[in-house]
Amino acid sequence: MVAAPVAEPAVLDVRALARAFGRVRALDGVDFSLRRGDVLAVFGPNGAGKSTLLRILAGILRADRGEVMLGGARFDRTDPAQRRRIGLIAHASLCYDFLTAAENLEFYARLYGLADPRGAARAALEAAGLADRAGSLAVTMSRGLVQRLAIARALLHEPELVLLDEPFTGLDQAAAATLRAELERLRERRRAVVLVTHNVEEGLGLATHVAIQVRGRFAEWGPRPADAAAFRARYAAAVAGG
Amino acid sequence: MGNVVAQALVIAAKDVRLEFRTRTAFVSALAFTALVLAIFNFARDPTAVAAIDVAPGILWITFCFAGLLGLNRAFALERENRAIDGLMLAPVSRSALYLGKLLANLVFVGLVEAVALPLFALFFNVPLWPILAPLLGVIALATIGFVALGTLLSAIAVNTRFAELMLPVLMLPFLVPPITAAVQVTSRLFAGRSFGEMAAWLKLLVGYDIVVLATAILVFDFTLDE
Amino acid sequence: MTDLSRAERARARSTVVVLLGLVLIAAACVRALAFTPLEVSQGAAQKIFYVHVPSAWVAFLAYLLVGGCSILYFFMRDPRLDRLAASAAEVGTVFITGVLLTGPIWAKPIWGVWWTWDVRLTSTLFLWFVFFGYLVLRSAVPEPGQRARFSAVLGILGALLVPFIHVSVYLFRTVHPAPVVLNVRGPQLPGTMLLTLLLSLGAFTVFFAGLLWRRYAEAALEDARGAEGDDGAR
Numbered sequence: 001m002v003a004a005p006v007a008e009p010a011v012l013d014v015r016a017l018a019r020a021f022g023r024v025r026a027l028d029g030v031d032f033s034l035r036r037g038d039v040l041a042v043f044g045p046n047g048a049g050k051s052t053l054l055r056i057l058a059g060i061l062r063a064d065r066g067e068v069m070l071g072g073a074r075f076d077r078t079d080p081a082q083r084r085r086i087g088l089i090a091h092a093s094l095c096y097d098f099l100t101a102a103e104n105l106e107f108y109a110r111l112y113g114l115a116d117p118r119g120a121a122r123a124a125l126e127a128a129g130l131a132d133r134a135g136s137l138a139v140t141m142s143r144g145l146v147q148r149l150a151i152a153r154a155l156l157h158e159p160e161l162v163l164l165d166e167p168f169t170g171l172d173q174a175a176a177a178t179l180r181a182e183l184e185r186l187r188e189r190r191r192a193v194v195l196v197t198h199n200v201e202e203g204l205g206l207a208t209h210v211a212i213q214v215r216g217r218f219a220e221w222g223p224r225p226a227d228a229a230a231f232r233a234r235y236a237a238a239v240a241g242g
Numbered sequence: 243m244g245n246v247v248a249q250a251l252v253i254a255a256k257d258v259r260l261e262f263r264t265r266t267a268f269v270s271a272l273a274f275t276a277l278v279l280a281i282f283n284f285a286r287d288p289t290a291v292a293a294i295d296v297a298p299g300i301l302w303i304t305f306c307f308a309g310l311l312g313l314n315r316a317f318a319l320e321r322e323n324r325a326i327d328g329l330m331l332a333p334v335s336r337s338a339l340y341l342g343k344l345l346a347n348l349v350f351v352g353l354v355e356a357v358a359l360p361l362f363a364l365f366f367n368v369p370l371w372p373i374l375a376p377l378l379g380v381i382a383l384a385t386i387g388f389v390a391l392g393t394l395l396s397a398i399a400v401n402t403r404f405a406e407l408m409l410p411v412l413m414l415p416f417l418v419p420p421i422t423a424a425v426q427v428t429s430r431l432f433a434g435r436s437f438g439e440m441a442a443w444l445k446l447l448v449g450y451d452i453v454v455l456a457t458a459i460l461v462f463d464f465t466l467d468e
Numbered sequence: 469m470t471d472l473s474r475a476e477r478a479r480a481r482s483t484v485v486v487l488l489g490l491v492l493i494a495a496a497c498v499r500a501l502a503f504t505p506l507e508v509s510q511g512a513a514q515k516i517f518y519v520h521v522p523s524a525w526v527a528f529l530a531y532l533l534v535g536g537c538s539i540l541y542f543f544m545r546d547p548r549l550d551r552l553a554a555s556a557a558e559v560g561t562v563f564i565t566g567v568l569l570t571g572p573i574w575a576k577p578i579w580g581v582w583w584t585w586d587v588r589l590t591s592t593l594f595l596w597f598v599f600f601g602y603l604v605l606r607s608a609v610p611e612p613g614q615r616a617r618f619s620a621v622l623g624i625l626g627a628l629l630v631p632f633i634h635v636s637v638y639l640f641r642t643v644h645p646a647p648v649v650l651n652v653r654g655p656q657l658p659g660t661m662l663l664t665l666l667l668s669l670g671a672f673t674v675f676f677a678g679l680l681w682r683r684y685a686e687a688a689l690e691d692a693r694g695a696e697g698d699d700g701a702r
Binding site: 084097153 | 249252253256259260263264319322323324325327328329330331332333334335467468
């Protein structure tokens with residue numbers, strides 16, 4: 001476990017976050033904070049509002065109430081400088097099927113205003129082990145390779161806050177291992193990570209902090225529990241009882 | 243400000259590259275245009291009506307239909323792999339997104355028109371050379387208004403179940419001004435009339451374009467704001 | 469007082485206004501048919517005027533409401549504005565349909581044809597299509613927030629572009645009888661006819677207001693019932 005330095009402001013500070021869709025209260029008051037190097041695993045059943053939480057943190061969705069503080073300052077979705085500090089890895093790749101791997105990354109490099117888009121894309125492809133597939137259309141790549149491309153895309157601009165929405169879905173062993181390694185690397189480089197998953201095993205192994213989200217609220221939030229079995233029991237109870 | 247344009251160009255370039263890599267939509271739109279023009283030849287009595295009398299209407303109806311087909315692609319292609327989320331995530335202003343899509347649509351529709359126009363001149367035996375410059379001018383004006391409106395409405399329509407049907411239903415009433423103006427100006431051009439007789443229609447077109455573009459740019463952020 | 473009971477009371481009260489409107493319209497019709505002189509050139513067919521014109525007036529009111537609420541929603545995002553716009557669009561469509569039906573009924577005996585592409589009727593036709601598109605769009609977007617946003621954008625486009633449609637149609641052709649009331653030289657109608665028209669206008673406006681309020685109250689009631697249901701389940 002990494003000990004957080006005391007004086008530094010939290011990368012992410014969320015207070016009383018709420019969001020409804022018509023009558024459905026997807027988020028109903030969520031509070032937590034995250035420091036550099038923290039990996040928060042948010043567990044919850046379908047419909048708990050985990051994706052909604054992530055999309056608000058990513059700036060894609062607006063909150064009805066509550067506050068998000070990014071690095072001590074209020075998170076303004078329209079501020080490009082703040083948007084540049086966030087990365088999102090979803091289970092959809094966010095890449096274009098009929099662009100090559102290199103073209104996809106170059107496109108995003110340009111959108112993020114990177115100095116040398118082509119160079120940055122090439123470097124990211126090498127780091128992801130995709131250098132030999134640079135000229136391949138994304139549609140010709142397997143799910144595992146596409147996931148690697150998606151990760152490369154998400155981390156291209158070196159975001160401080162990395163959000164992952166059920167990233168292990170549909171991955172085989174090898175791809176899952178690669179993803180796990182990437183998350184380790186993020187933790188080592190002291191990024192803040194929010195990982196949403198319903199796979200308790202995967203999540204617990206990687207997390208420094210955990211939360212259980214049910215019906216738009218955190219039923220539990222804190223450092224990773226020492227007793228995994230008890231946690232799993234509490235999770236099962238929370239899911240069943242609501 | 244320059245940043246918005248730069249980002250818009252990046253997005254437009256990406257769209258154009260994608261469009262011409264797959265080519266299906268573009269080629270289909272071309273074939274469709276040629277077919278519509280050809281069928282119009284049979285949709286009149288050649289002994290009763292001279293080609294030149296119905297030609298302006300045929301030209302613009304054809305442009306209109308081909309344009310409607312092409313407009314839906316712009317946002318439909320962002321649905322695969324939820325690429326739209328990537329665009330919303332990136333530090334790109336919504337205006338840049340709108341302008342980028344607008345530019346890409348203009349390229350697409352413009353190219354279809356560039357092929358349709360000579361074909362039209364051929365099928366209906368209409369001498370275009372003497373009036374080519376002003377004709378291109380009115381085509382440009384009407385197309386800008388059409389595409390500006392369509393880019394905004396397609397961003398909305400793509401979220402509904404029958405997007406291909408929803409877009410025309412929403413757009414067509416608002417296309418009355420540009421299409422009426424375009425046909426009136428075109429027919430006066432074919433008849434060799436003076437500029438004074440077209441001035442009112444041209445003013446209408448320009449006013450329409452300005453209102454549509456300005457409105458679209460102002461409300462686009464609001465439209466996509468979840 | 470809860471939202472639910474307030475909505476129920478609004479619905480009851482609005483129903484009273486609707487009925488009042490109907491009575492007033494009936495009274496205006498009686499006056500138009502029995503107590504207003506026949507018009508010299510058009511005869512009995514002209515009586516439709518007392519229904520046709522007020523319907524058009526109400527349709528115009530509805531158009532202003534939808535446009536205004538849409539623009540305000542853009543700035544304020546108040547769901548009540550969206551509710552009012554939707555109600556105005558639904559009720560307005562009914563009256564626009566009325567204009568389009570009474571127009572030909574009036575036109576046939578006077579001009580000999582059911583339909584002419586004259587300026588005001590044509591503009592009304594396109595206004596109908598704009599309203600129709602608005603309602604179809606609303607029915608195709610299930611999520612309330614998104615539906616309100618999209619409707620507002622369409623409403624703003626309508627507010628700004630319908631005048632362009634009207635100018636296009638006007639530049640294209642003019643055949644309609646010259647405006648009889650809204651004429652630069654002052655109303656051209658003789659006293660009794662003008663009075664009947666104004667009474668009819670008033671009656672239709674009351675009826676429209678009642679229907680609008682009733683529709684709005686229905687929508688509010690639906691939302692209140694839904695919210696209550698959610699709270700009960702918690």
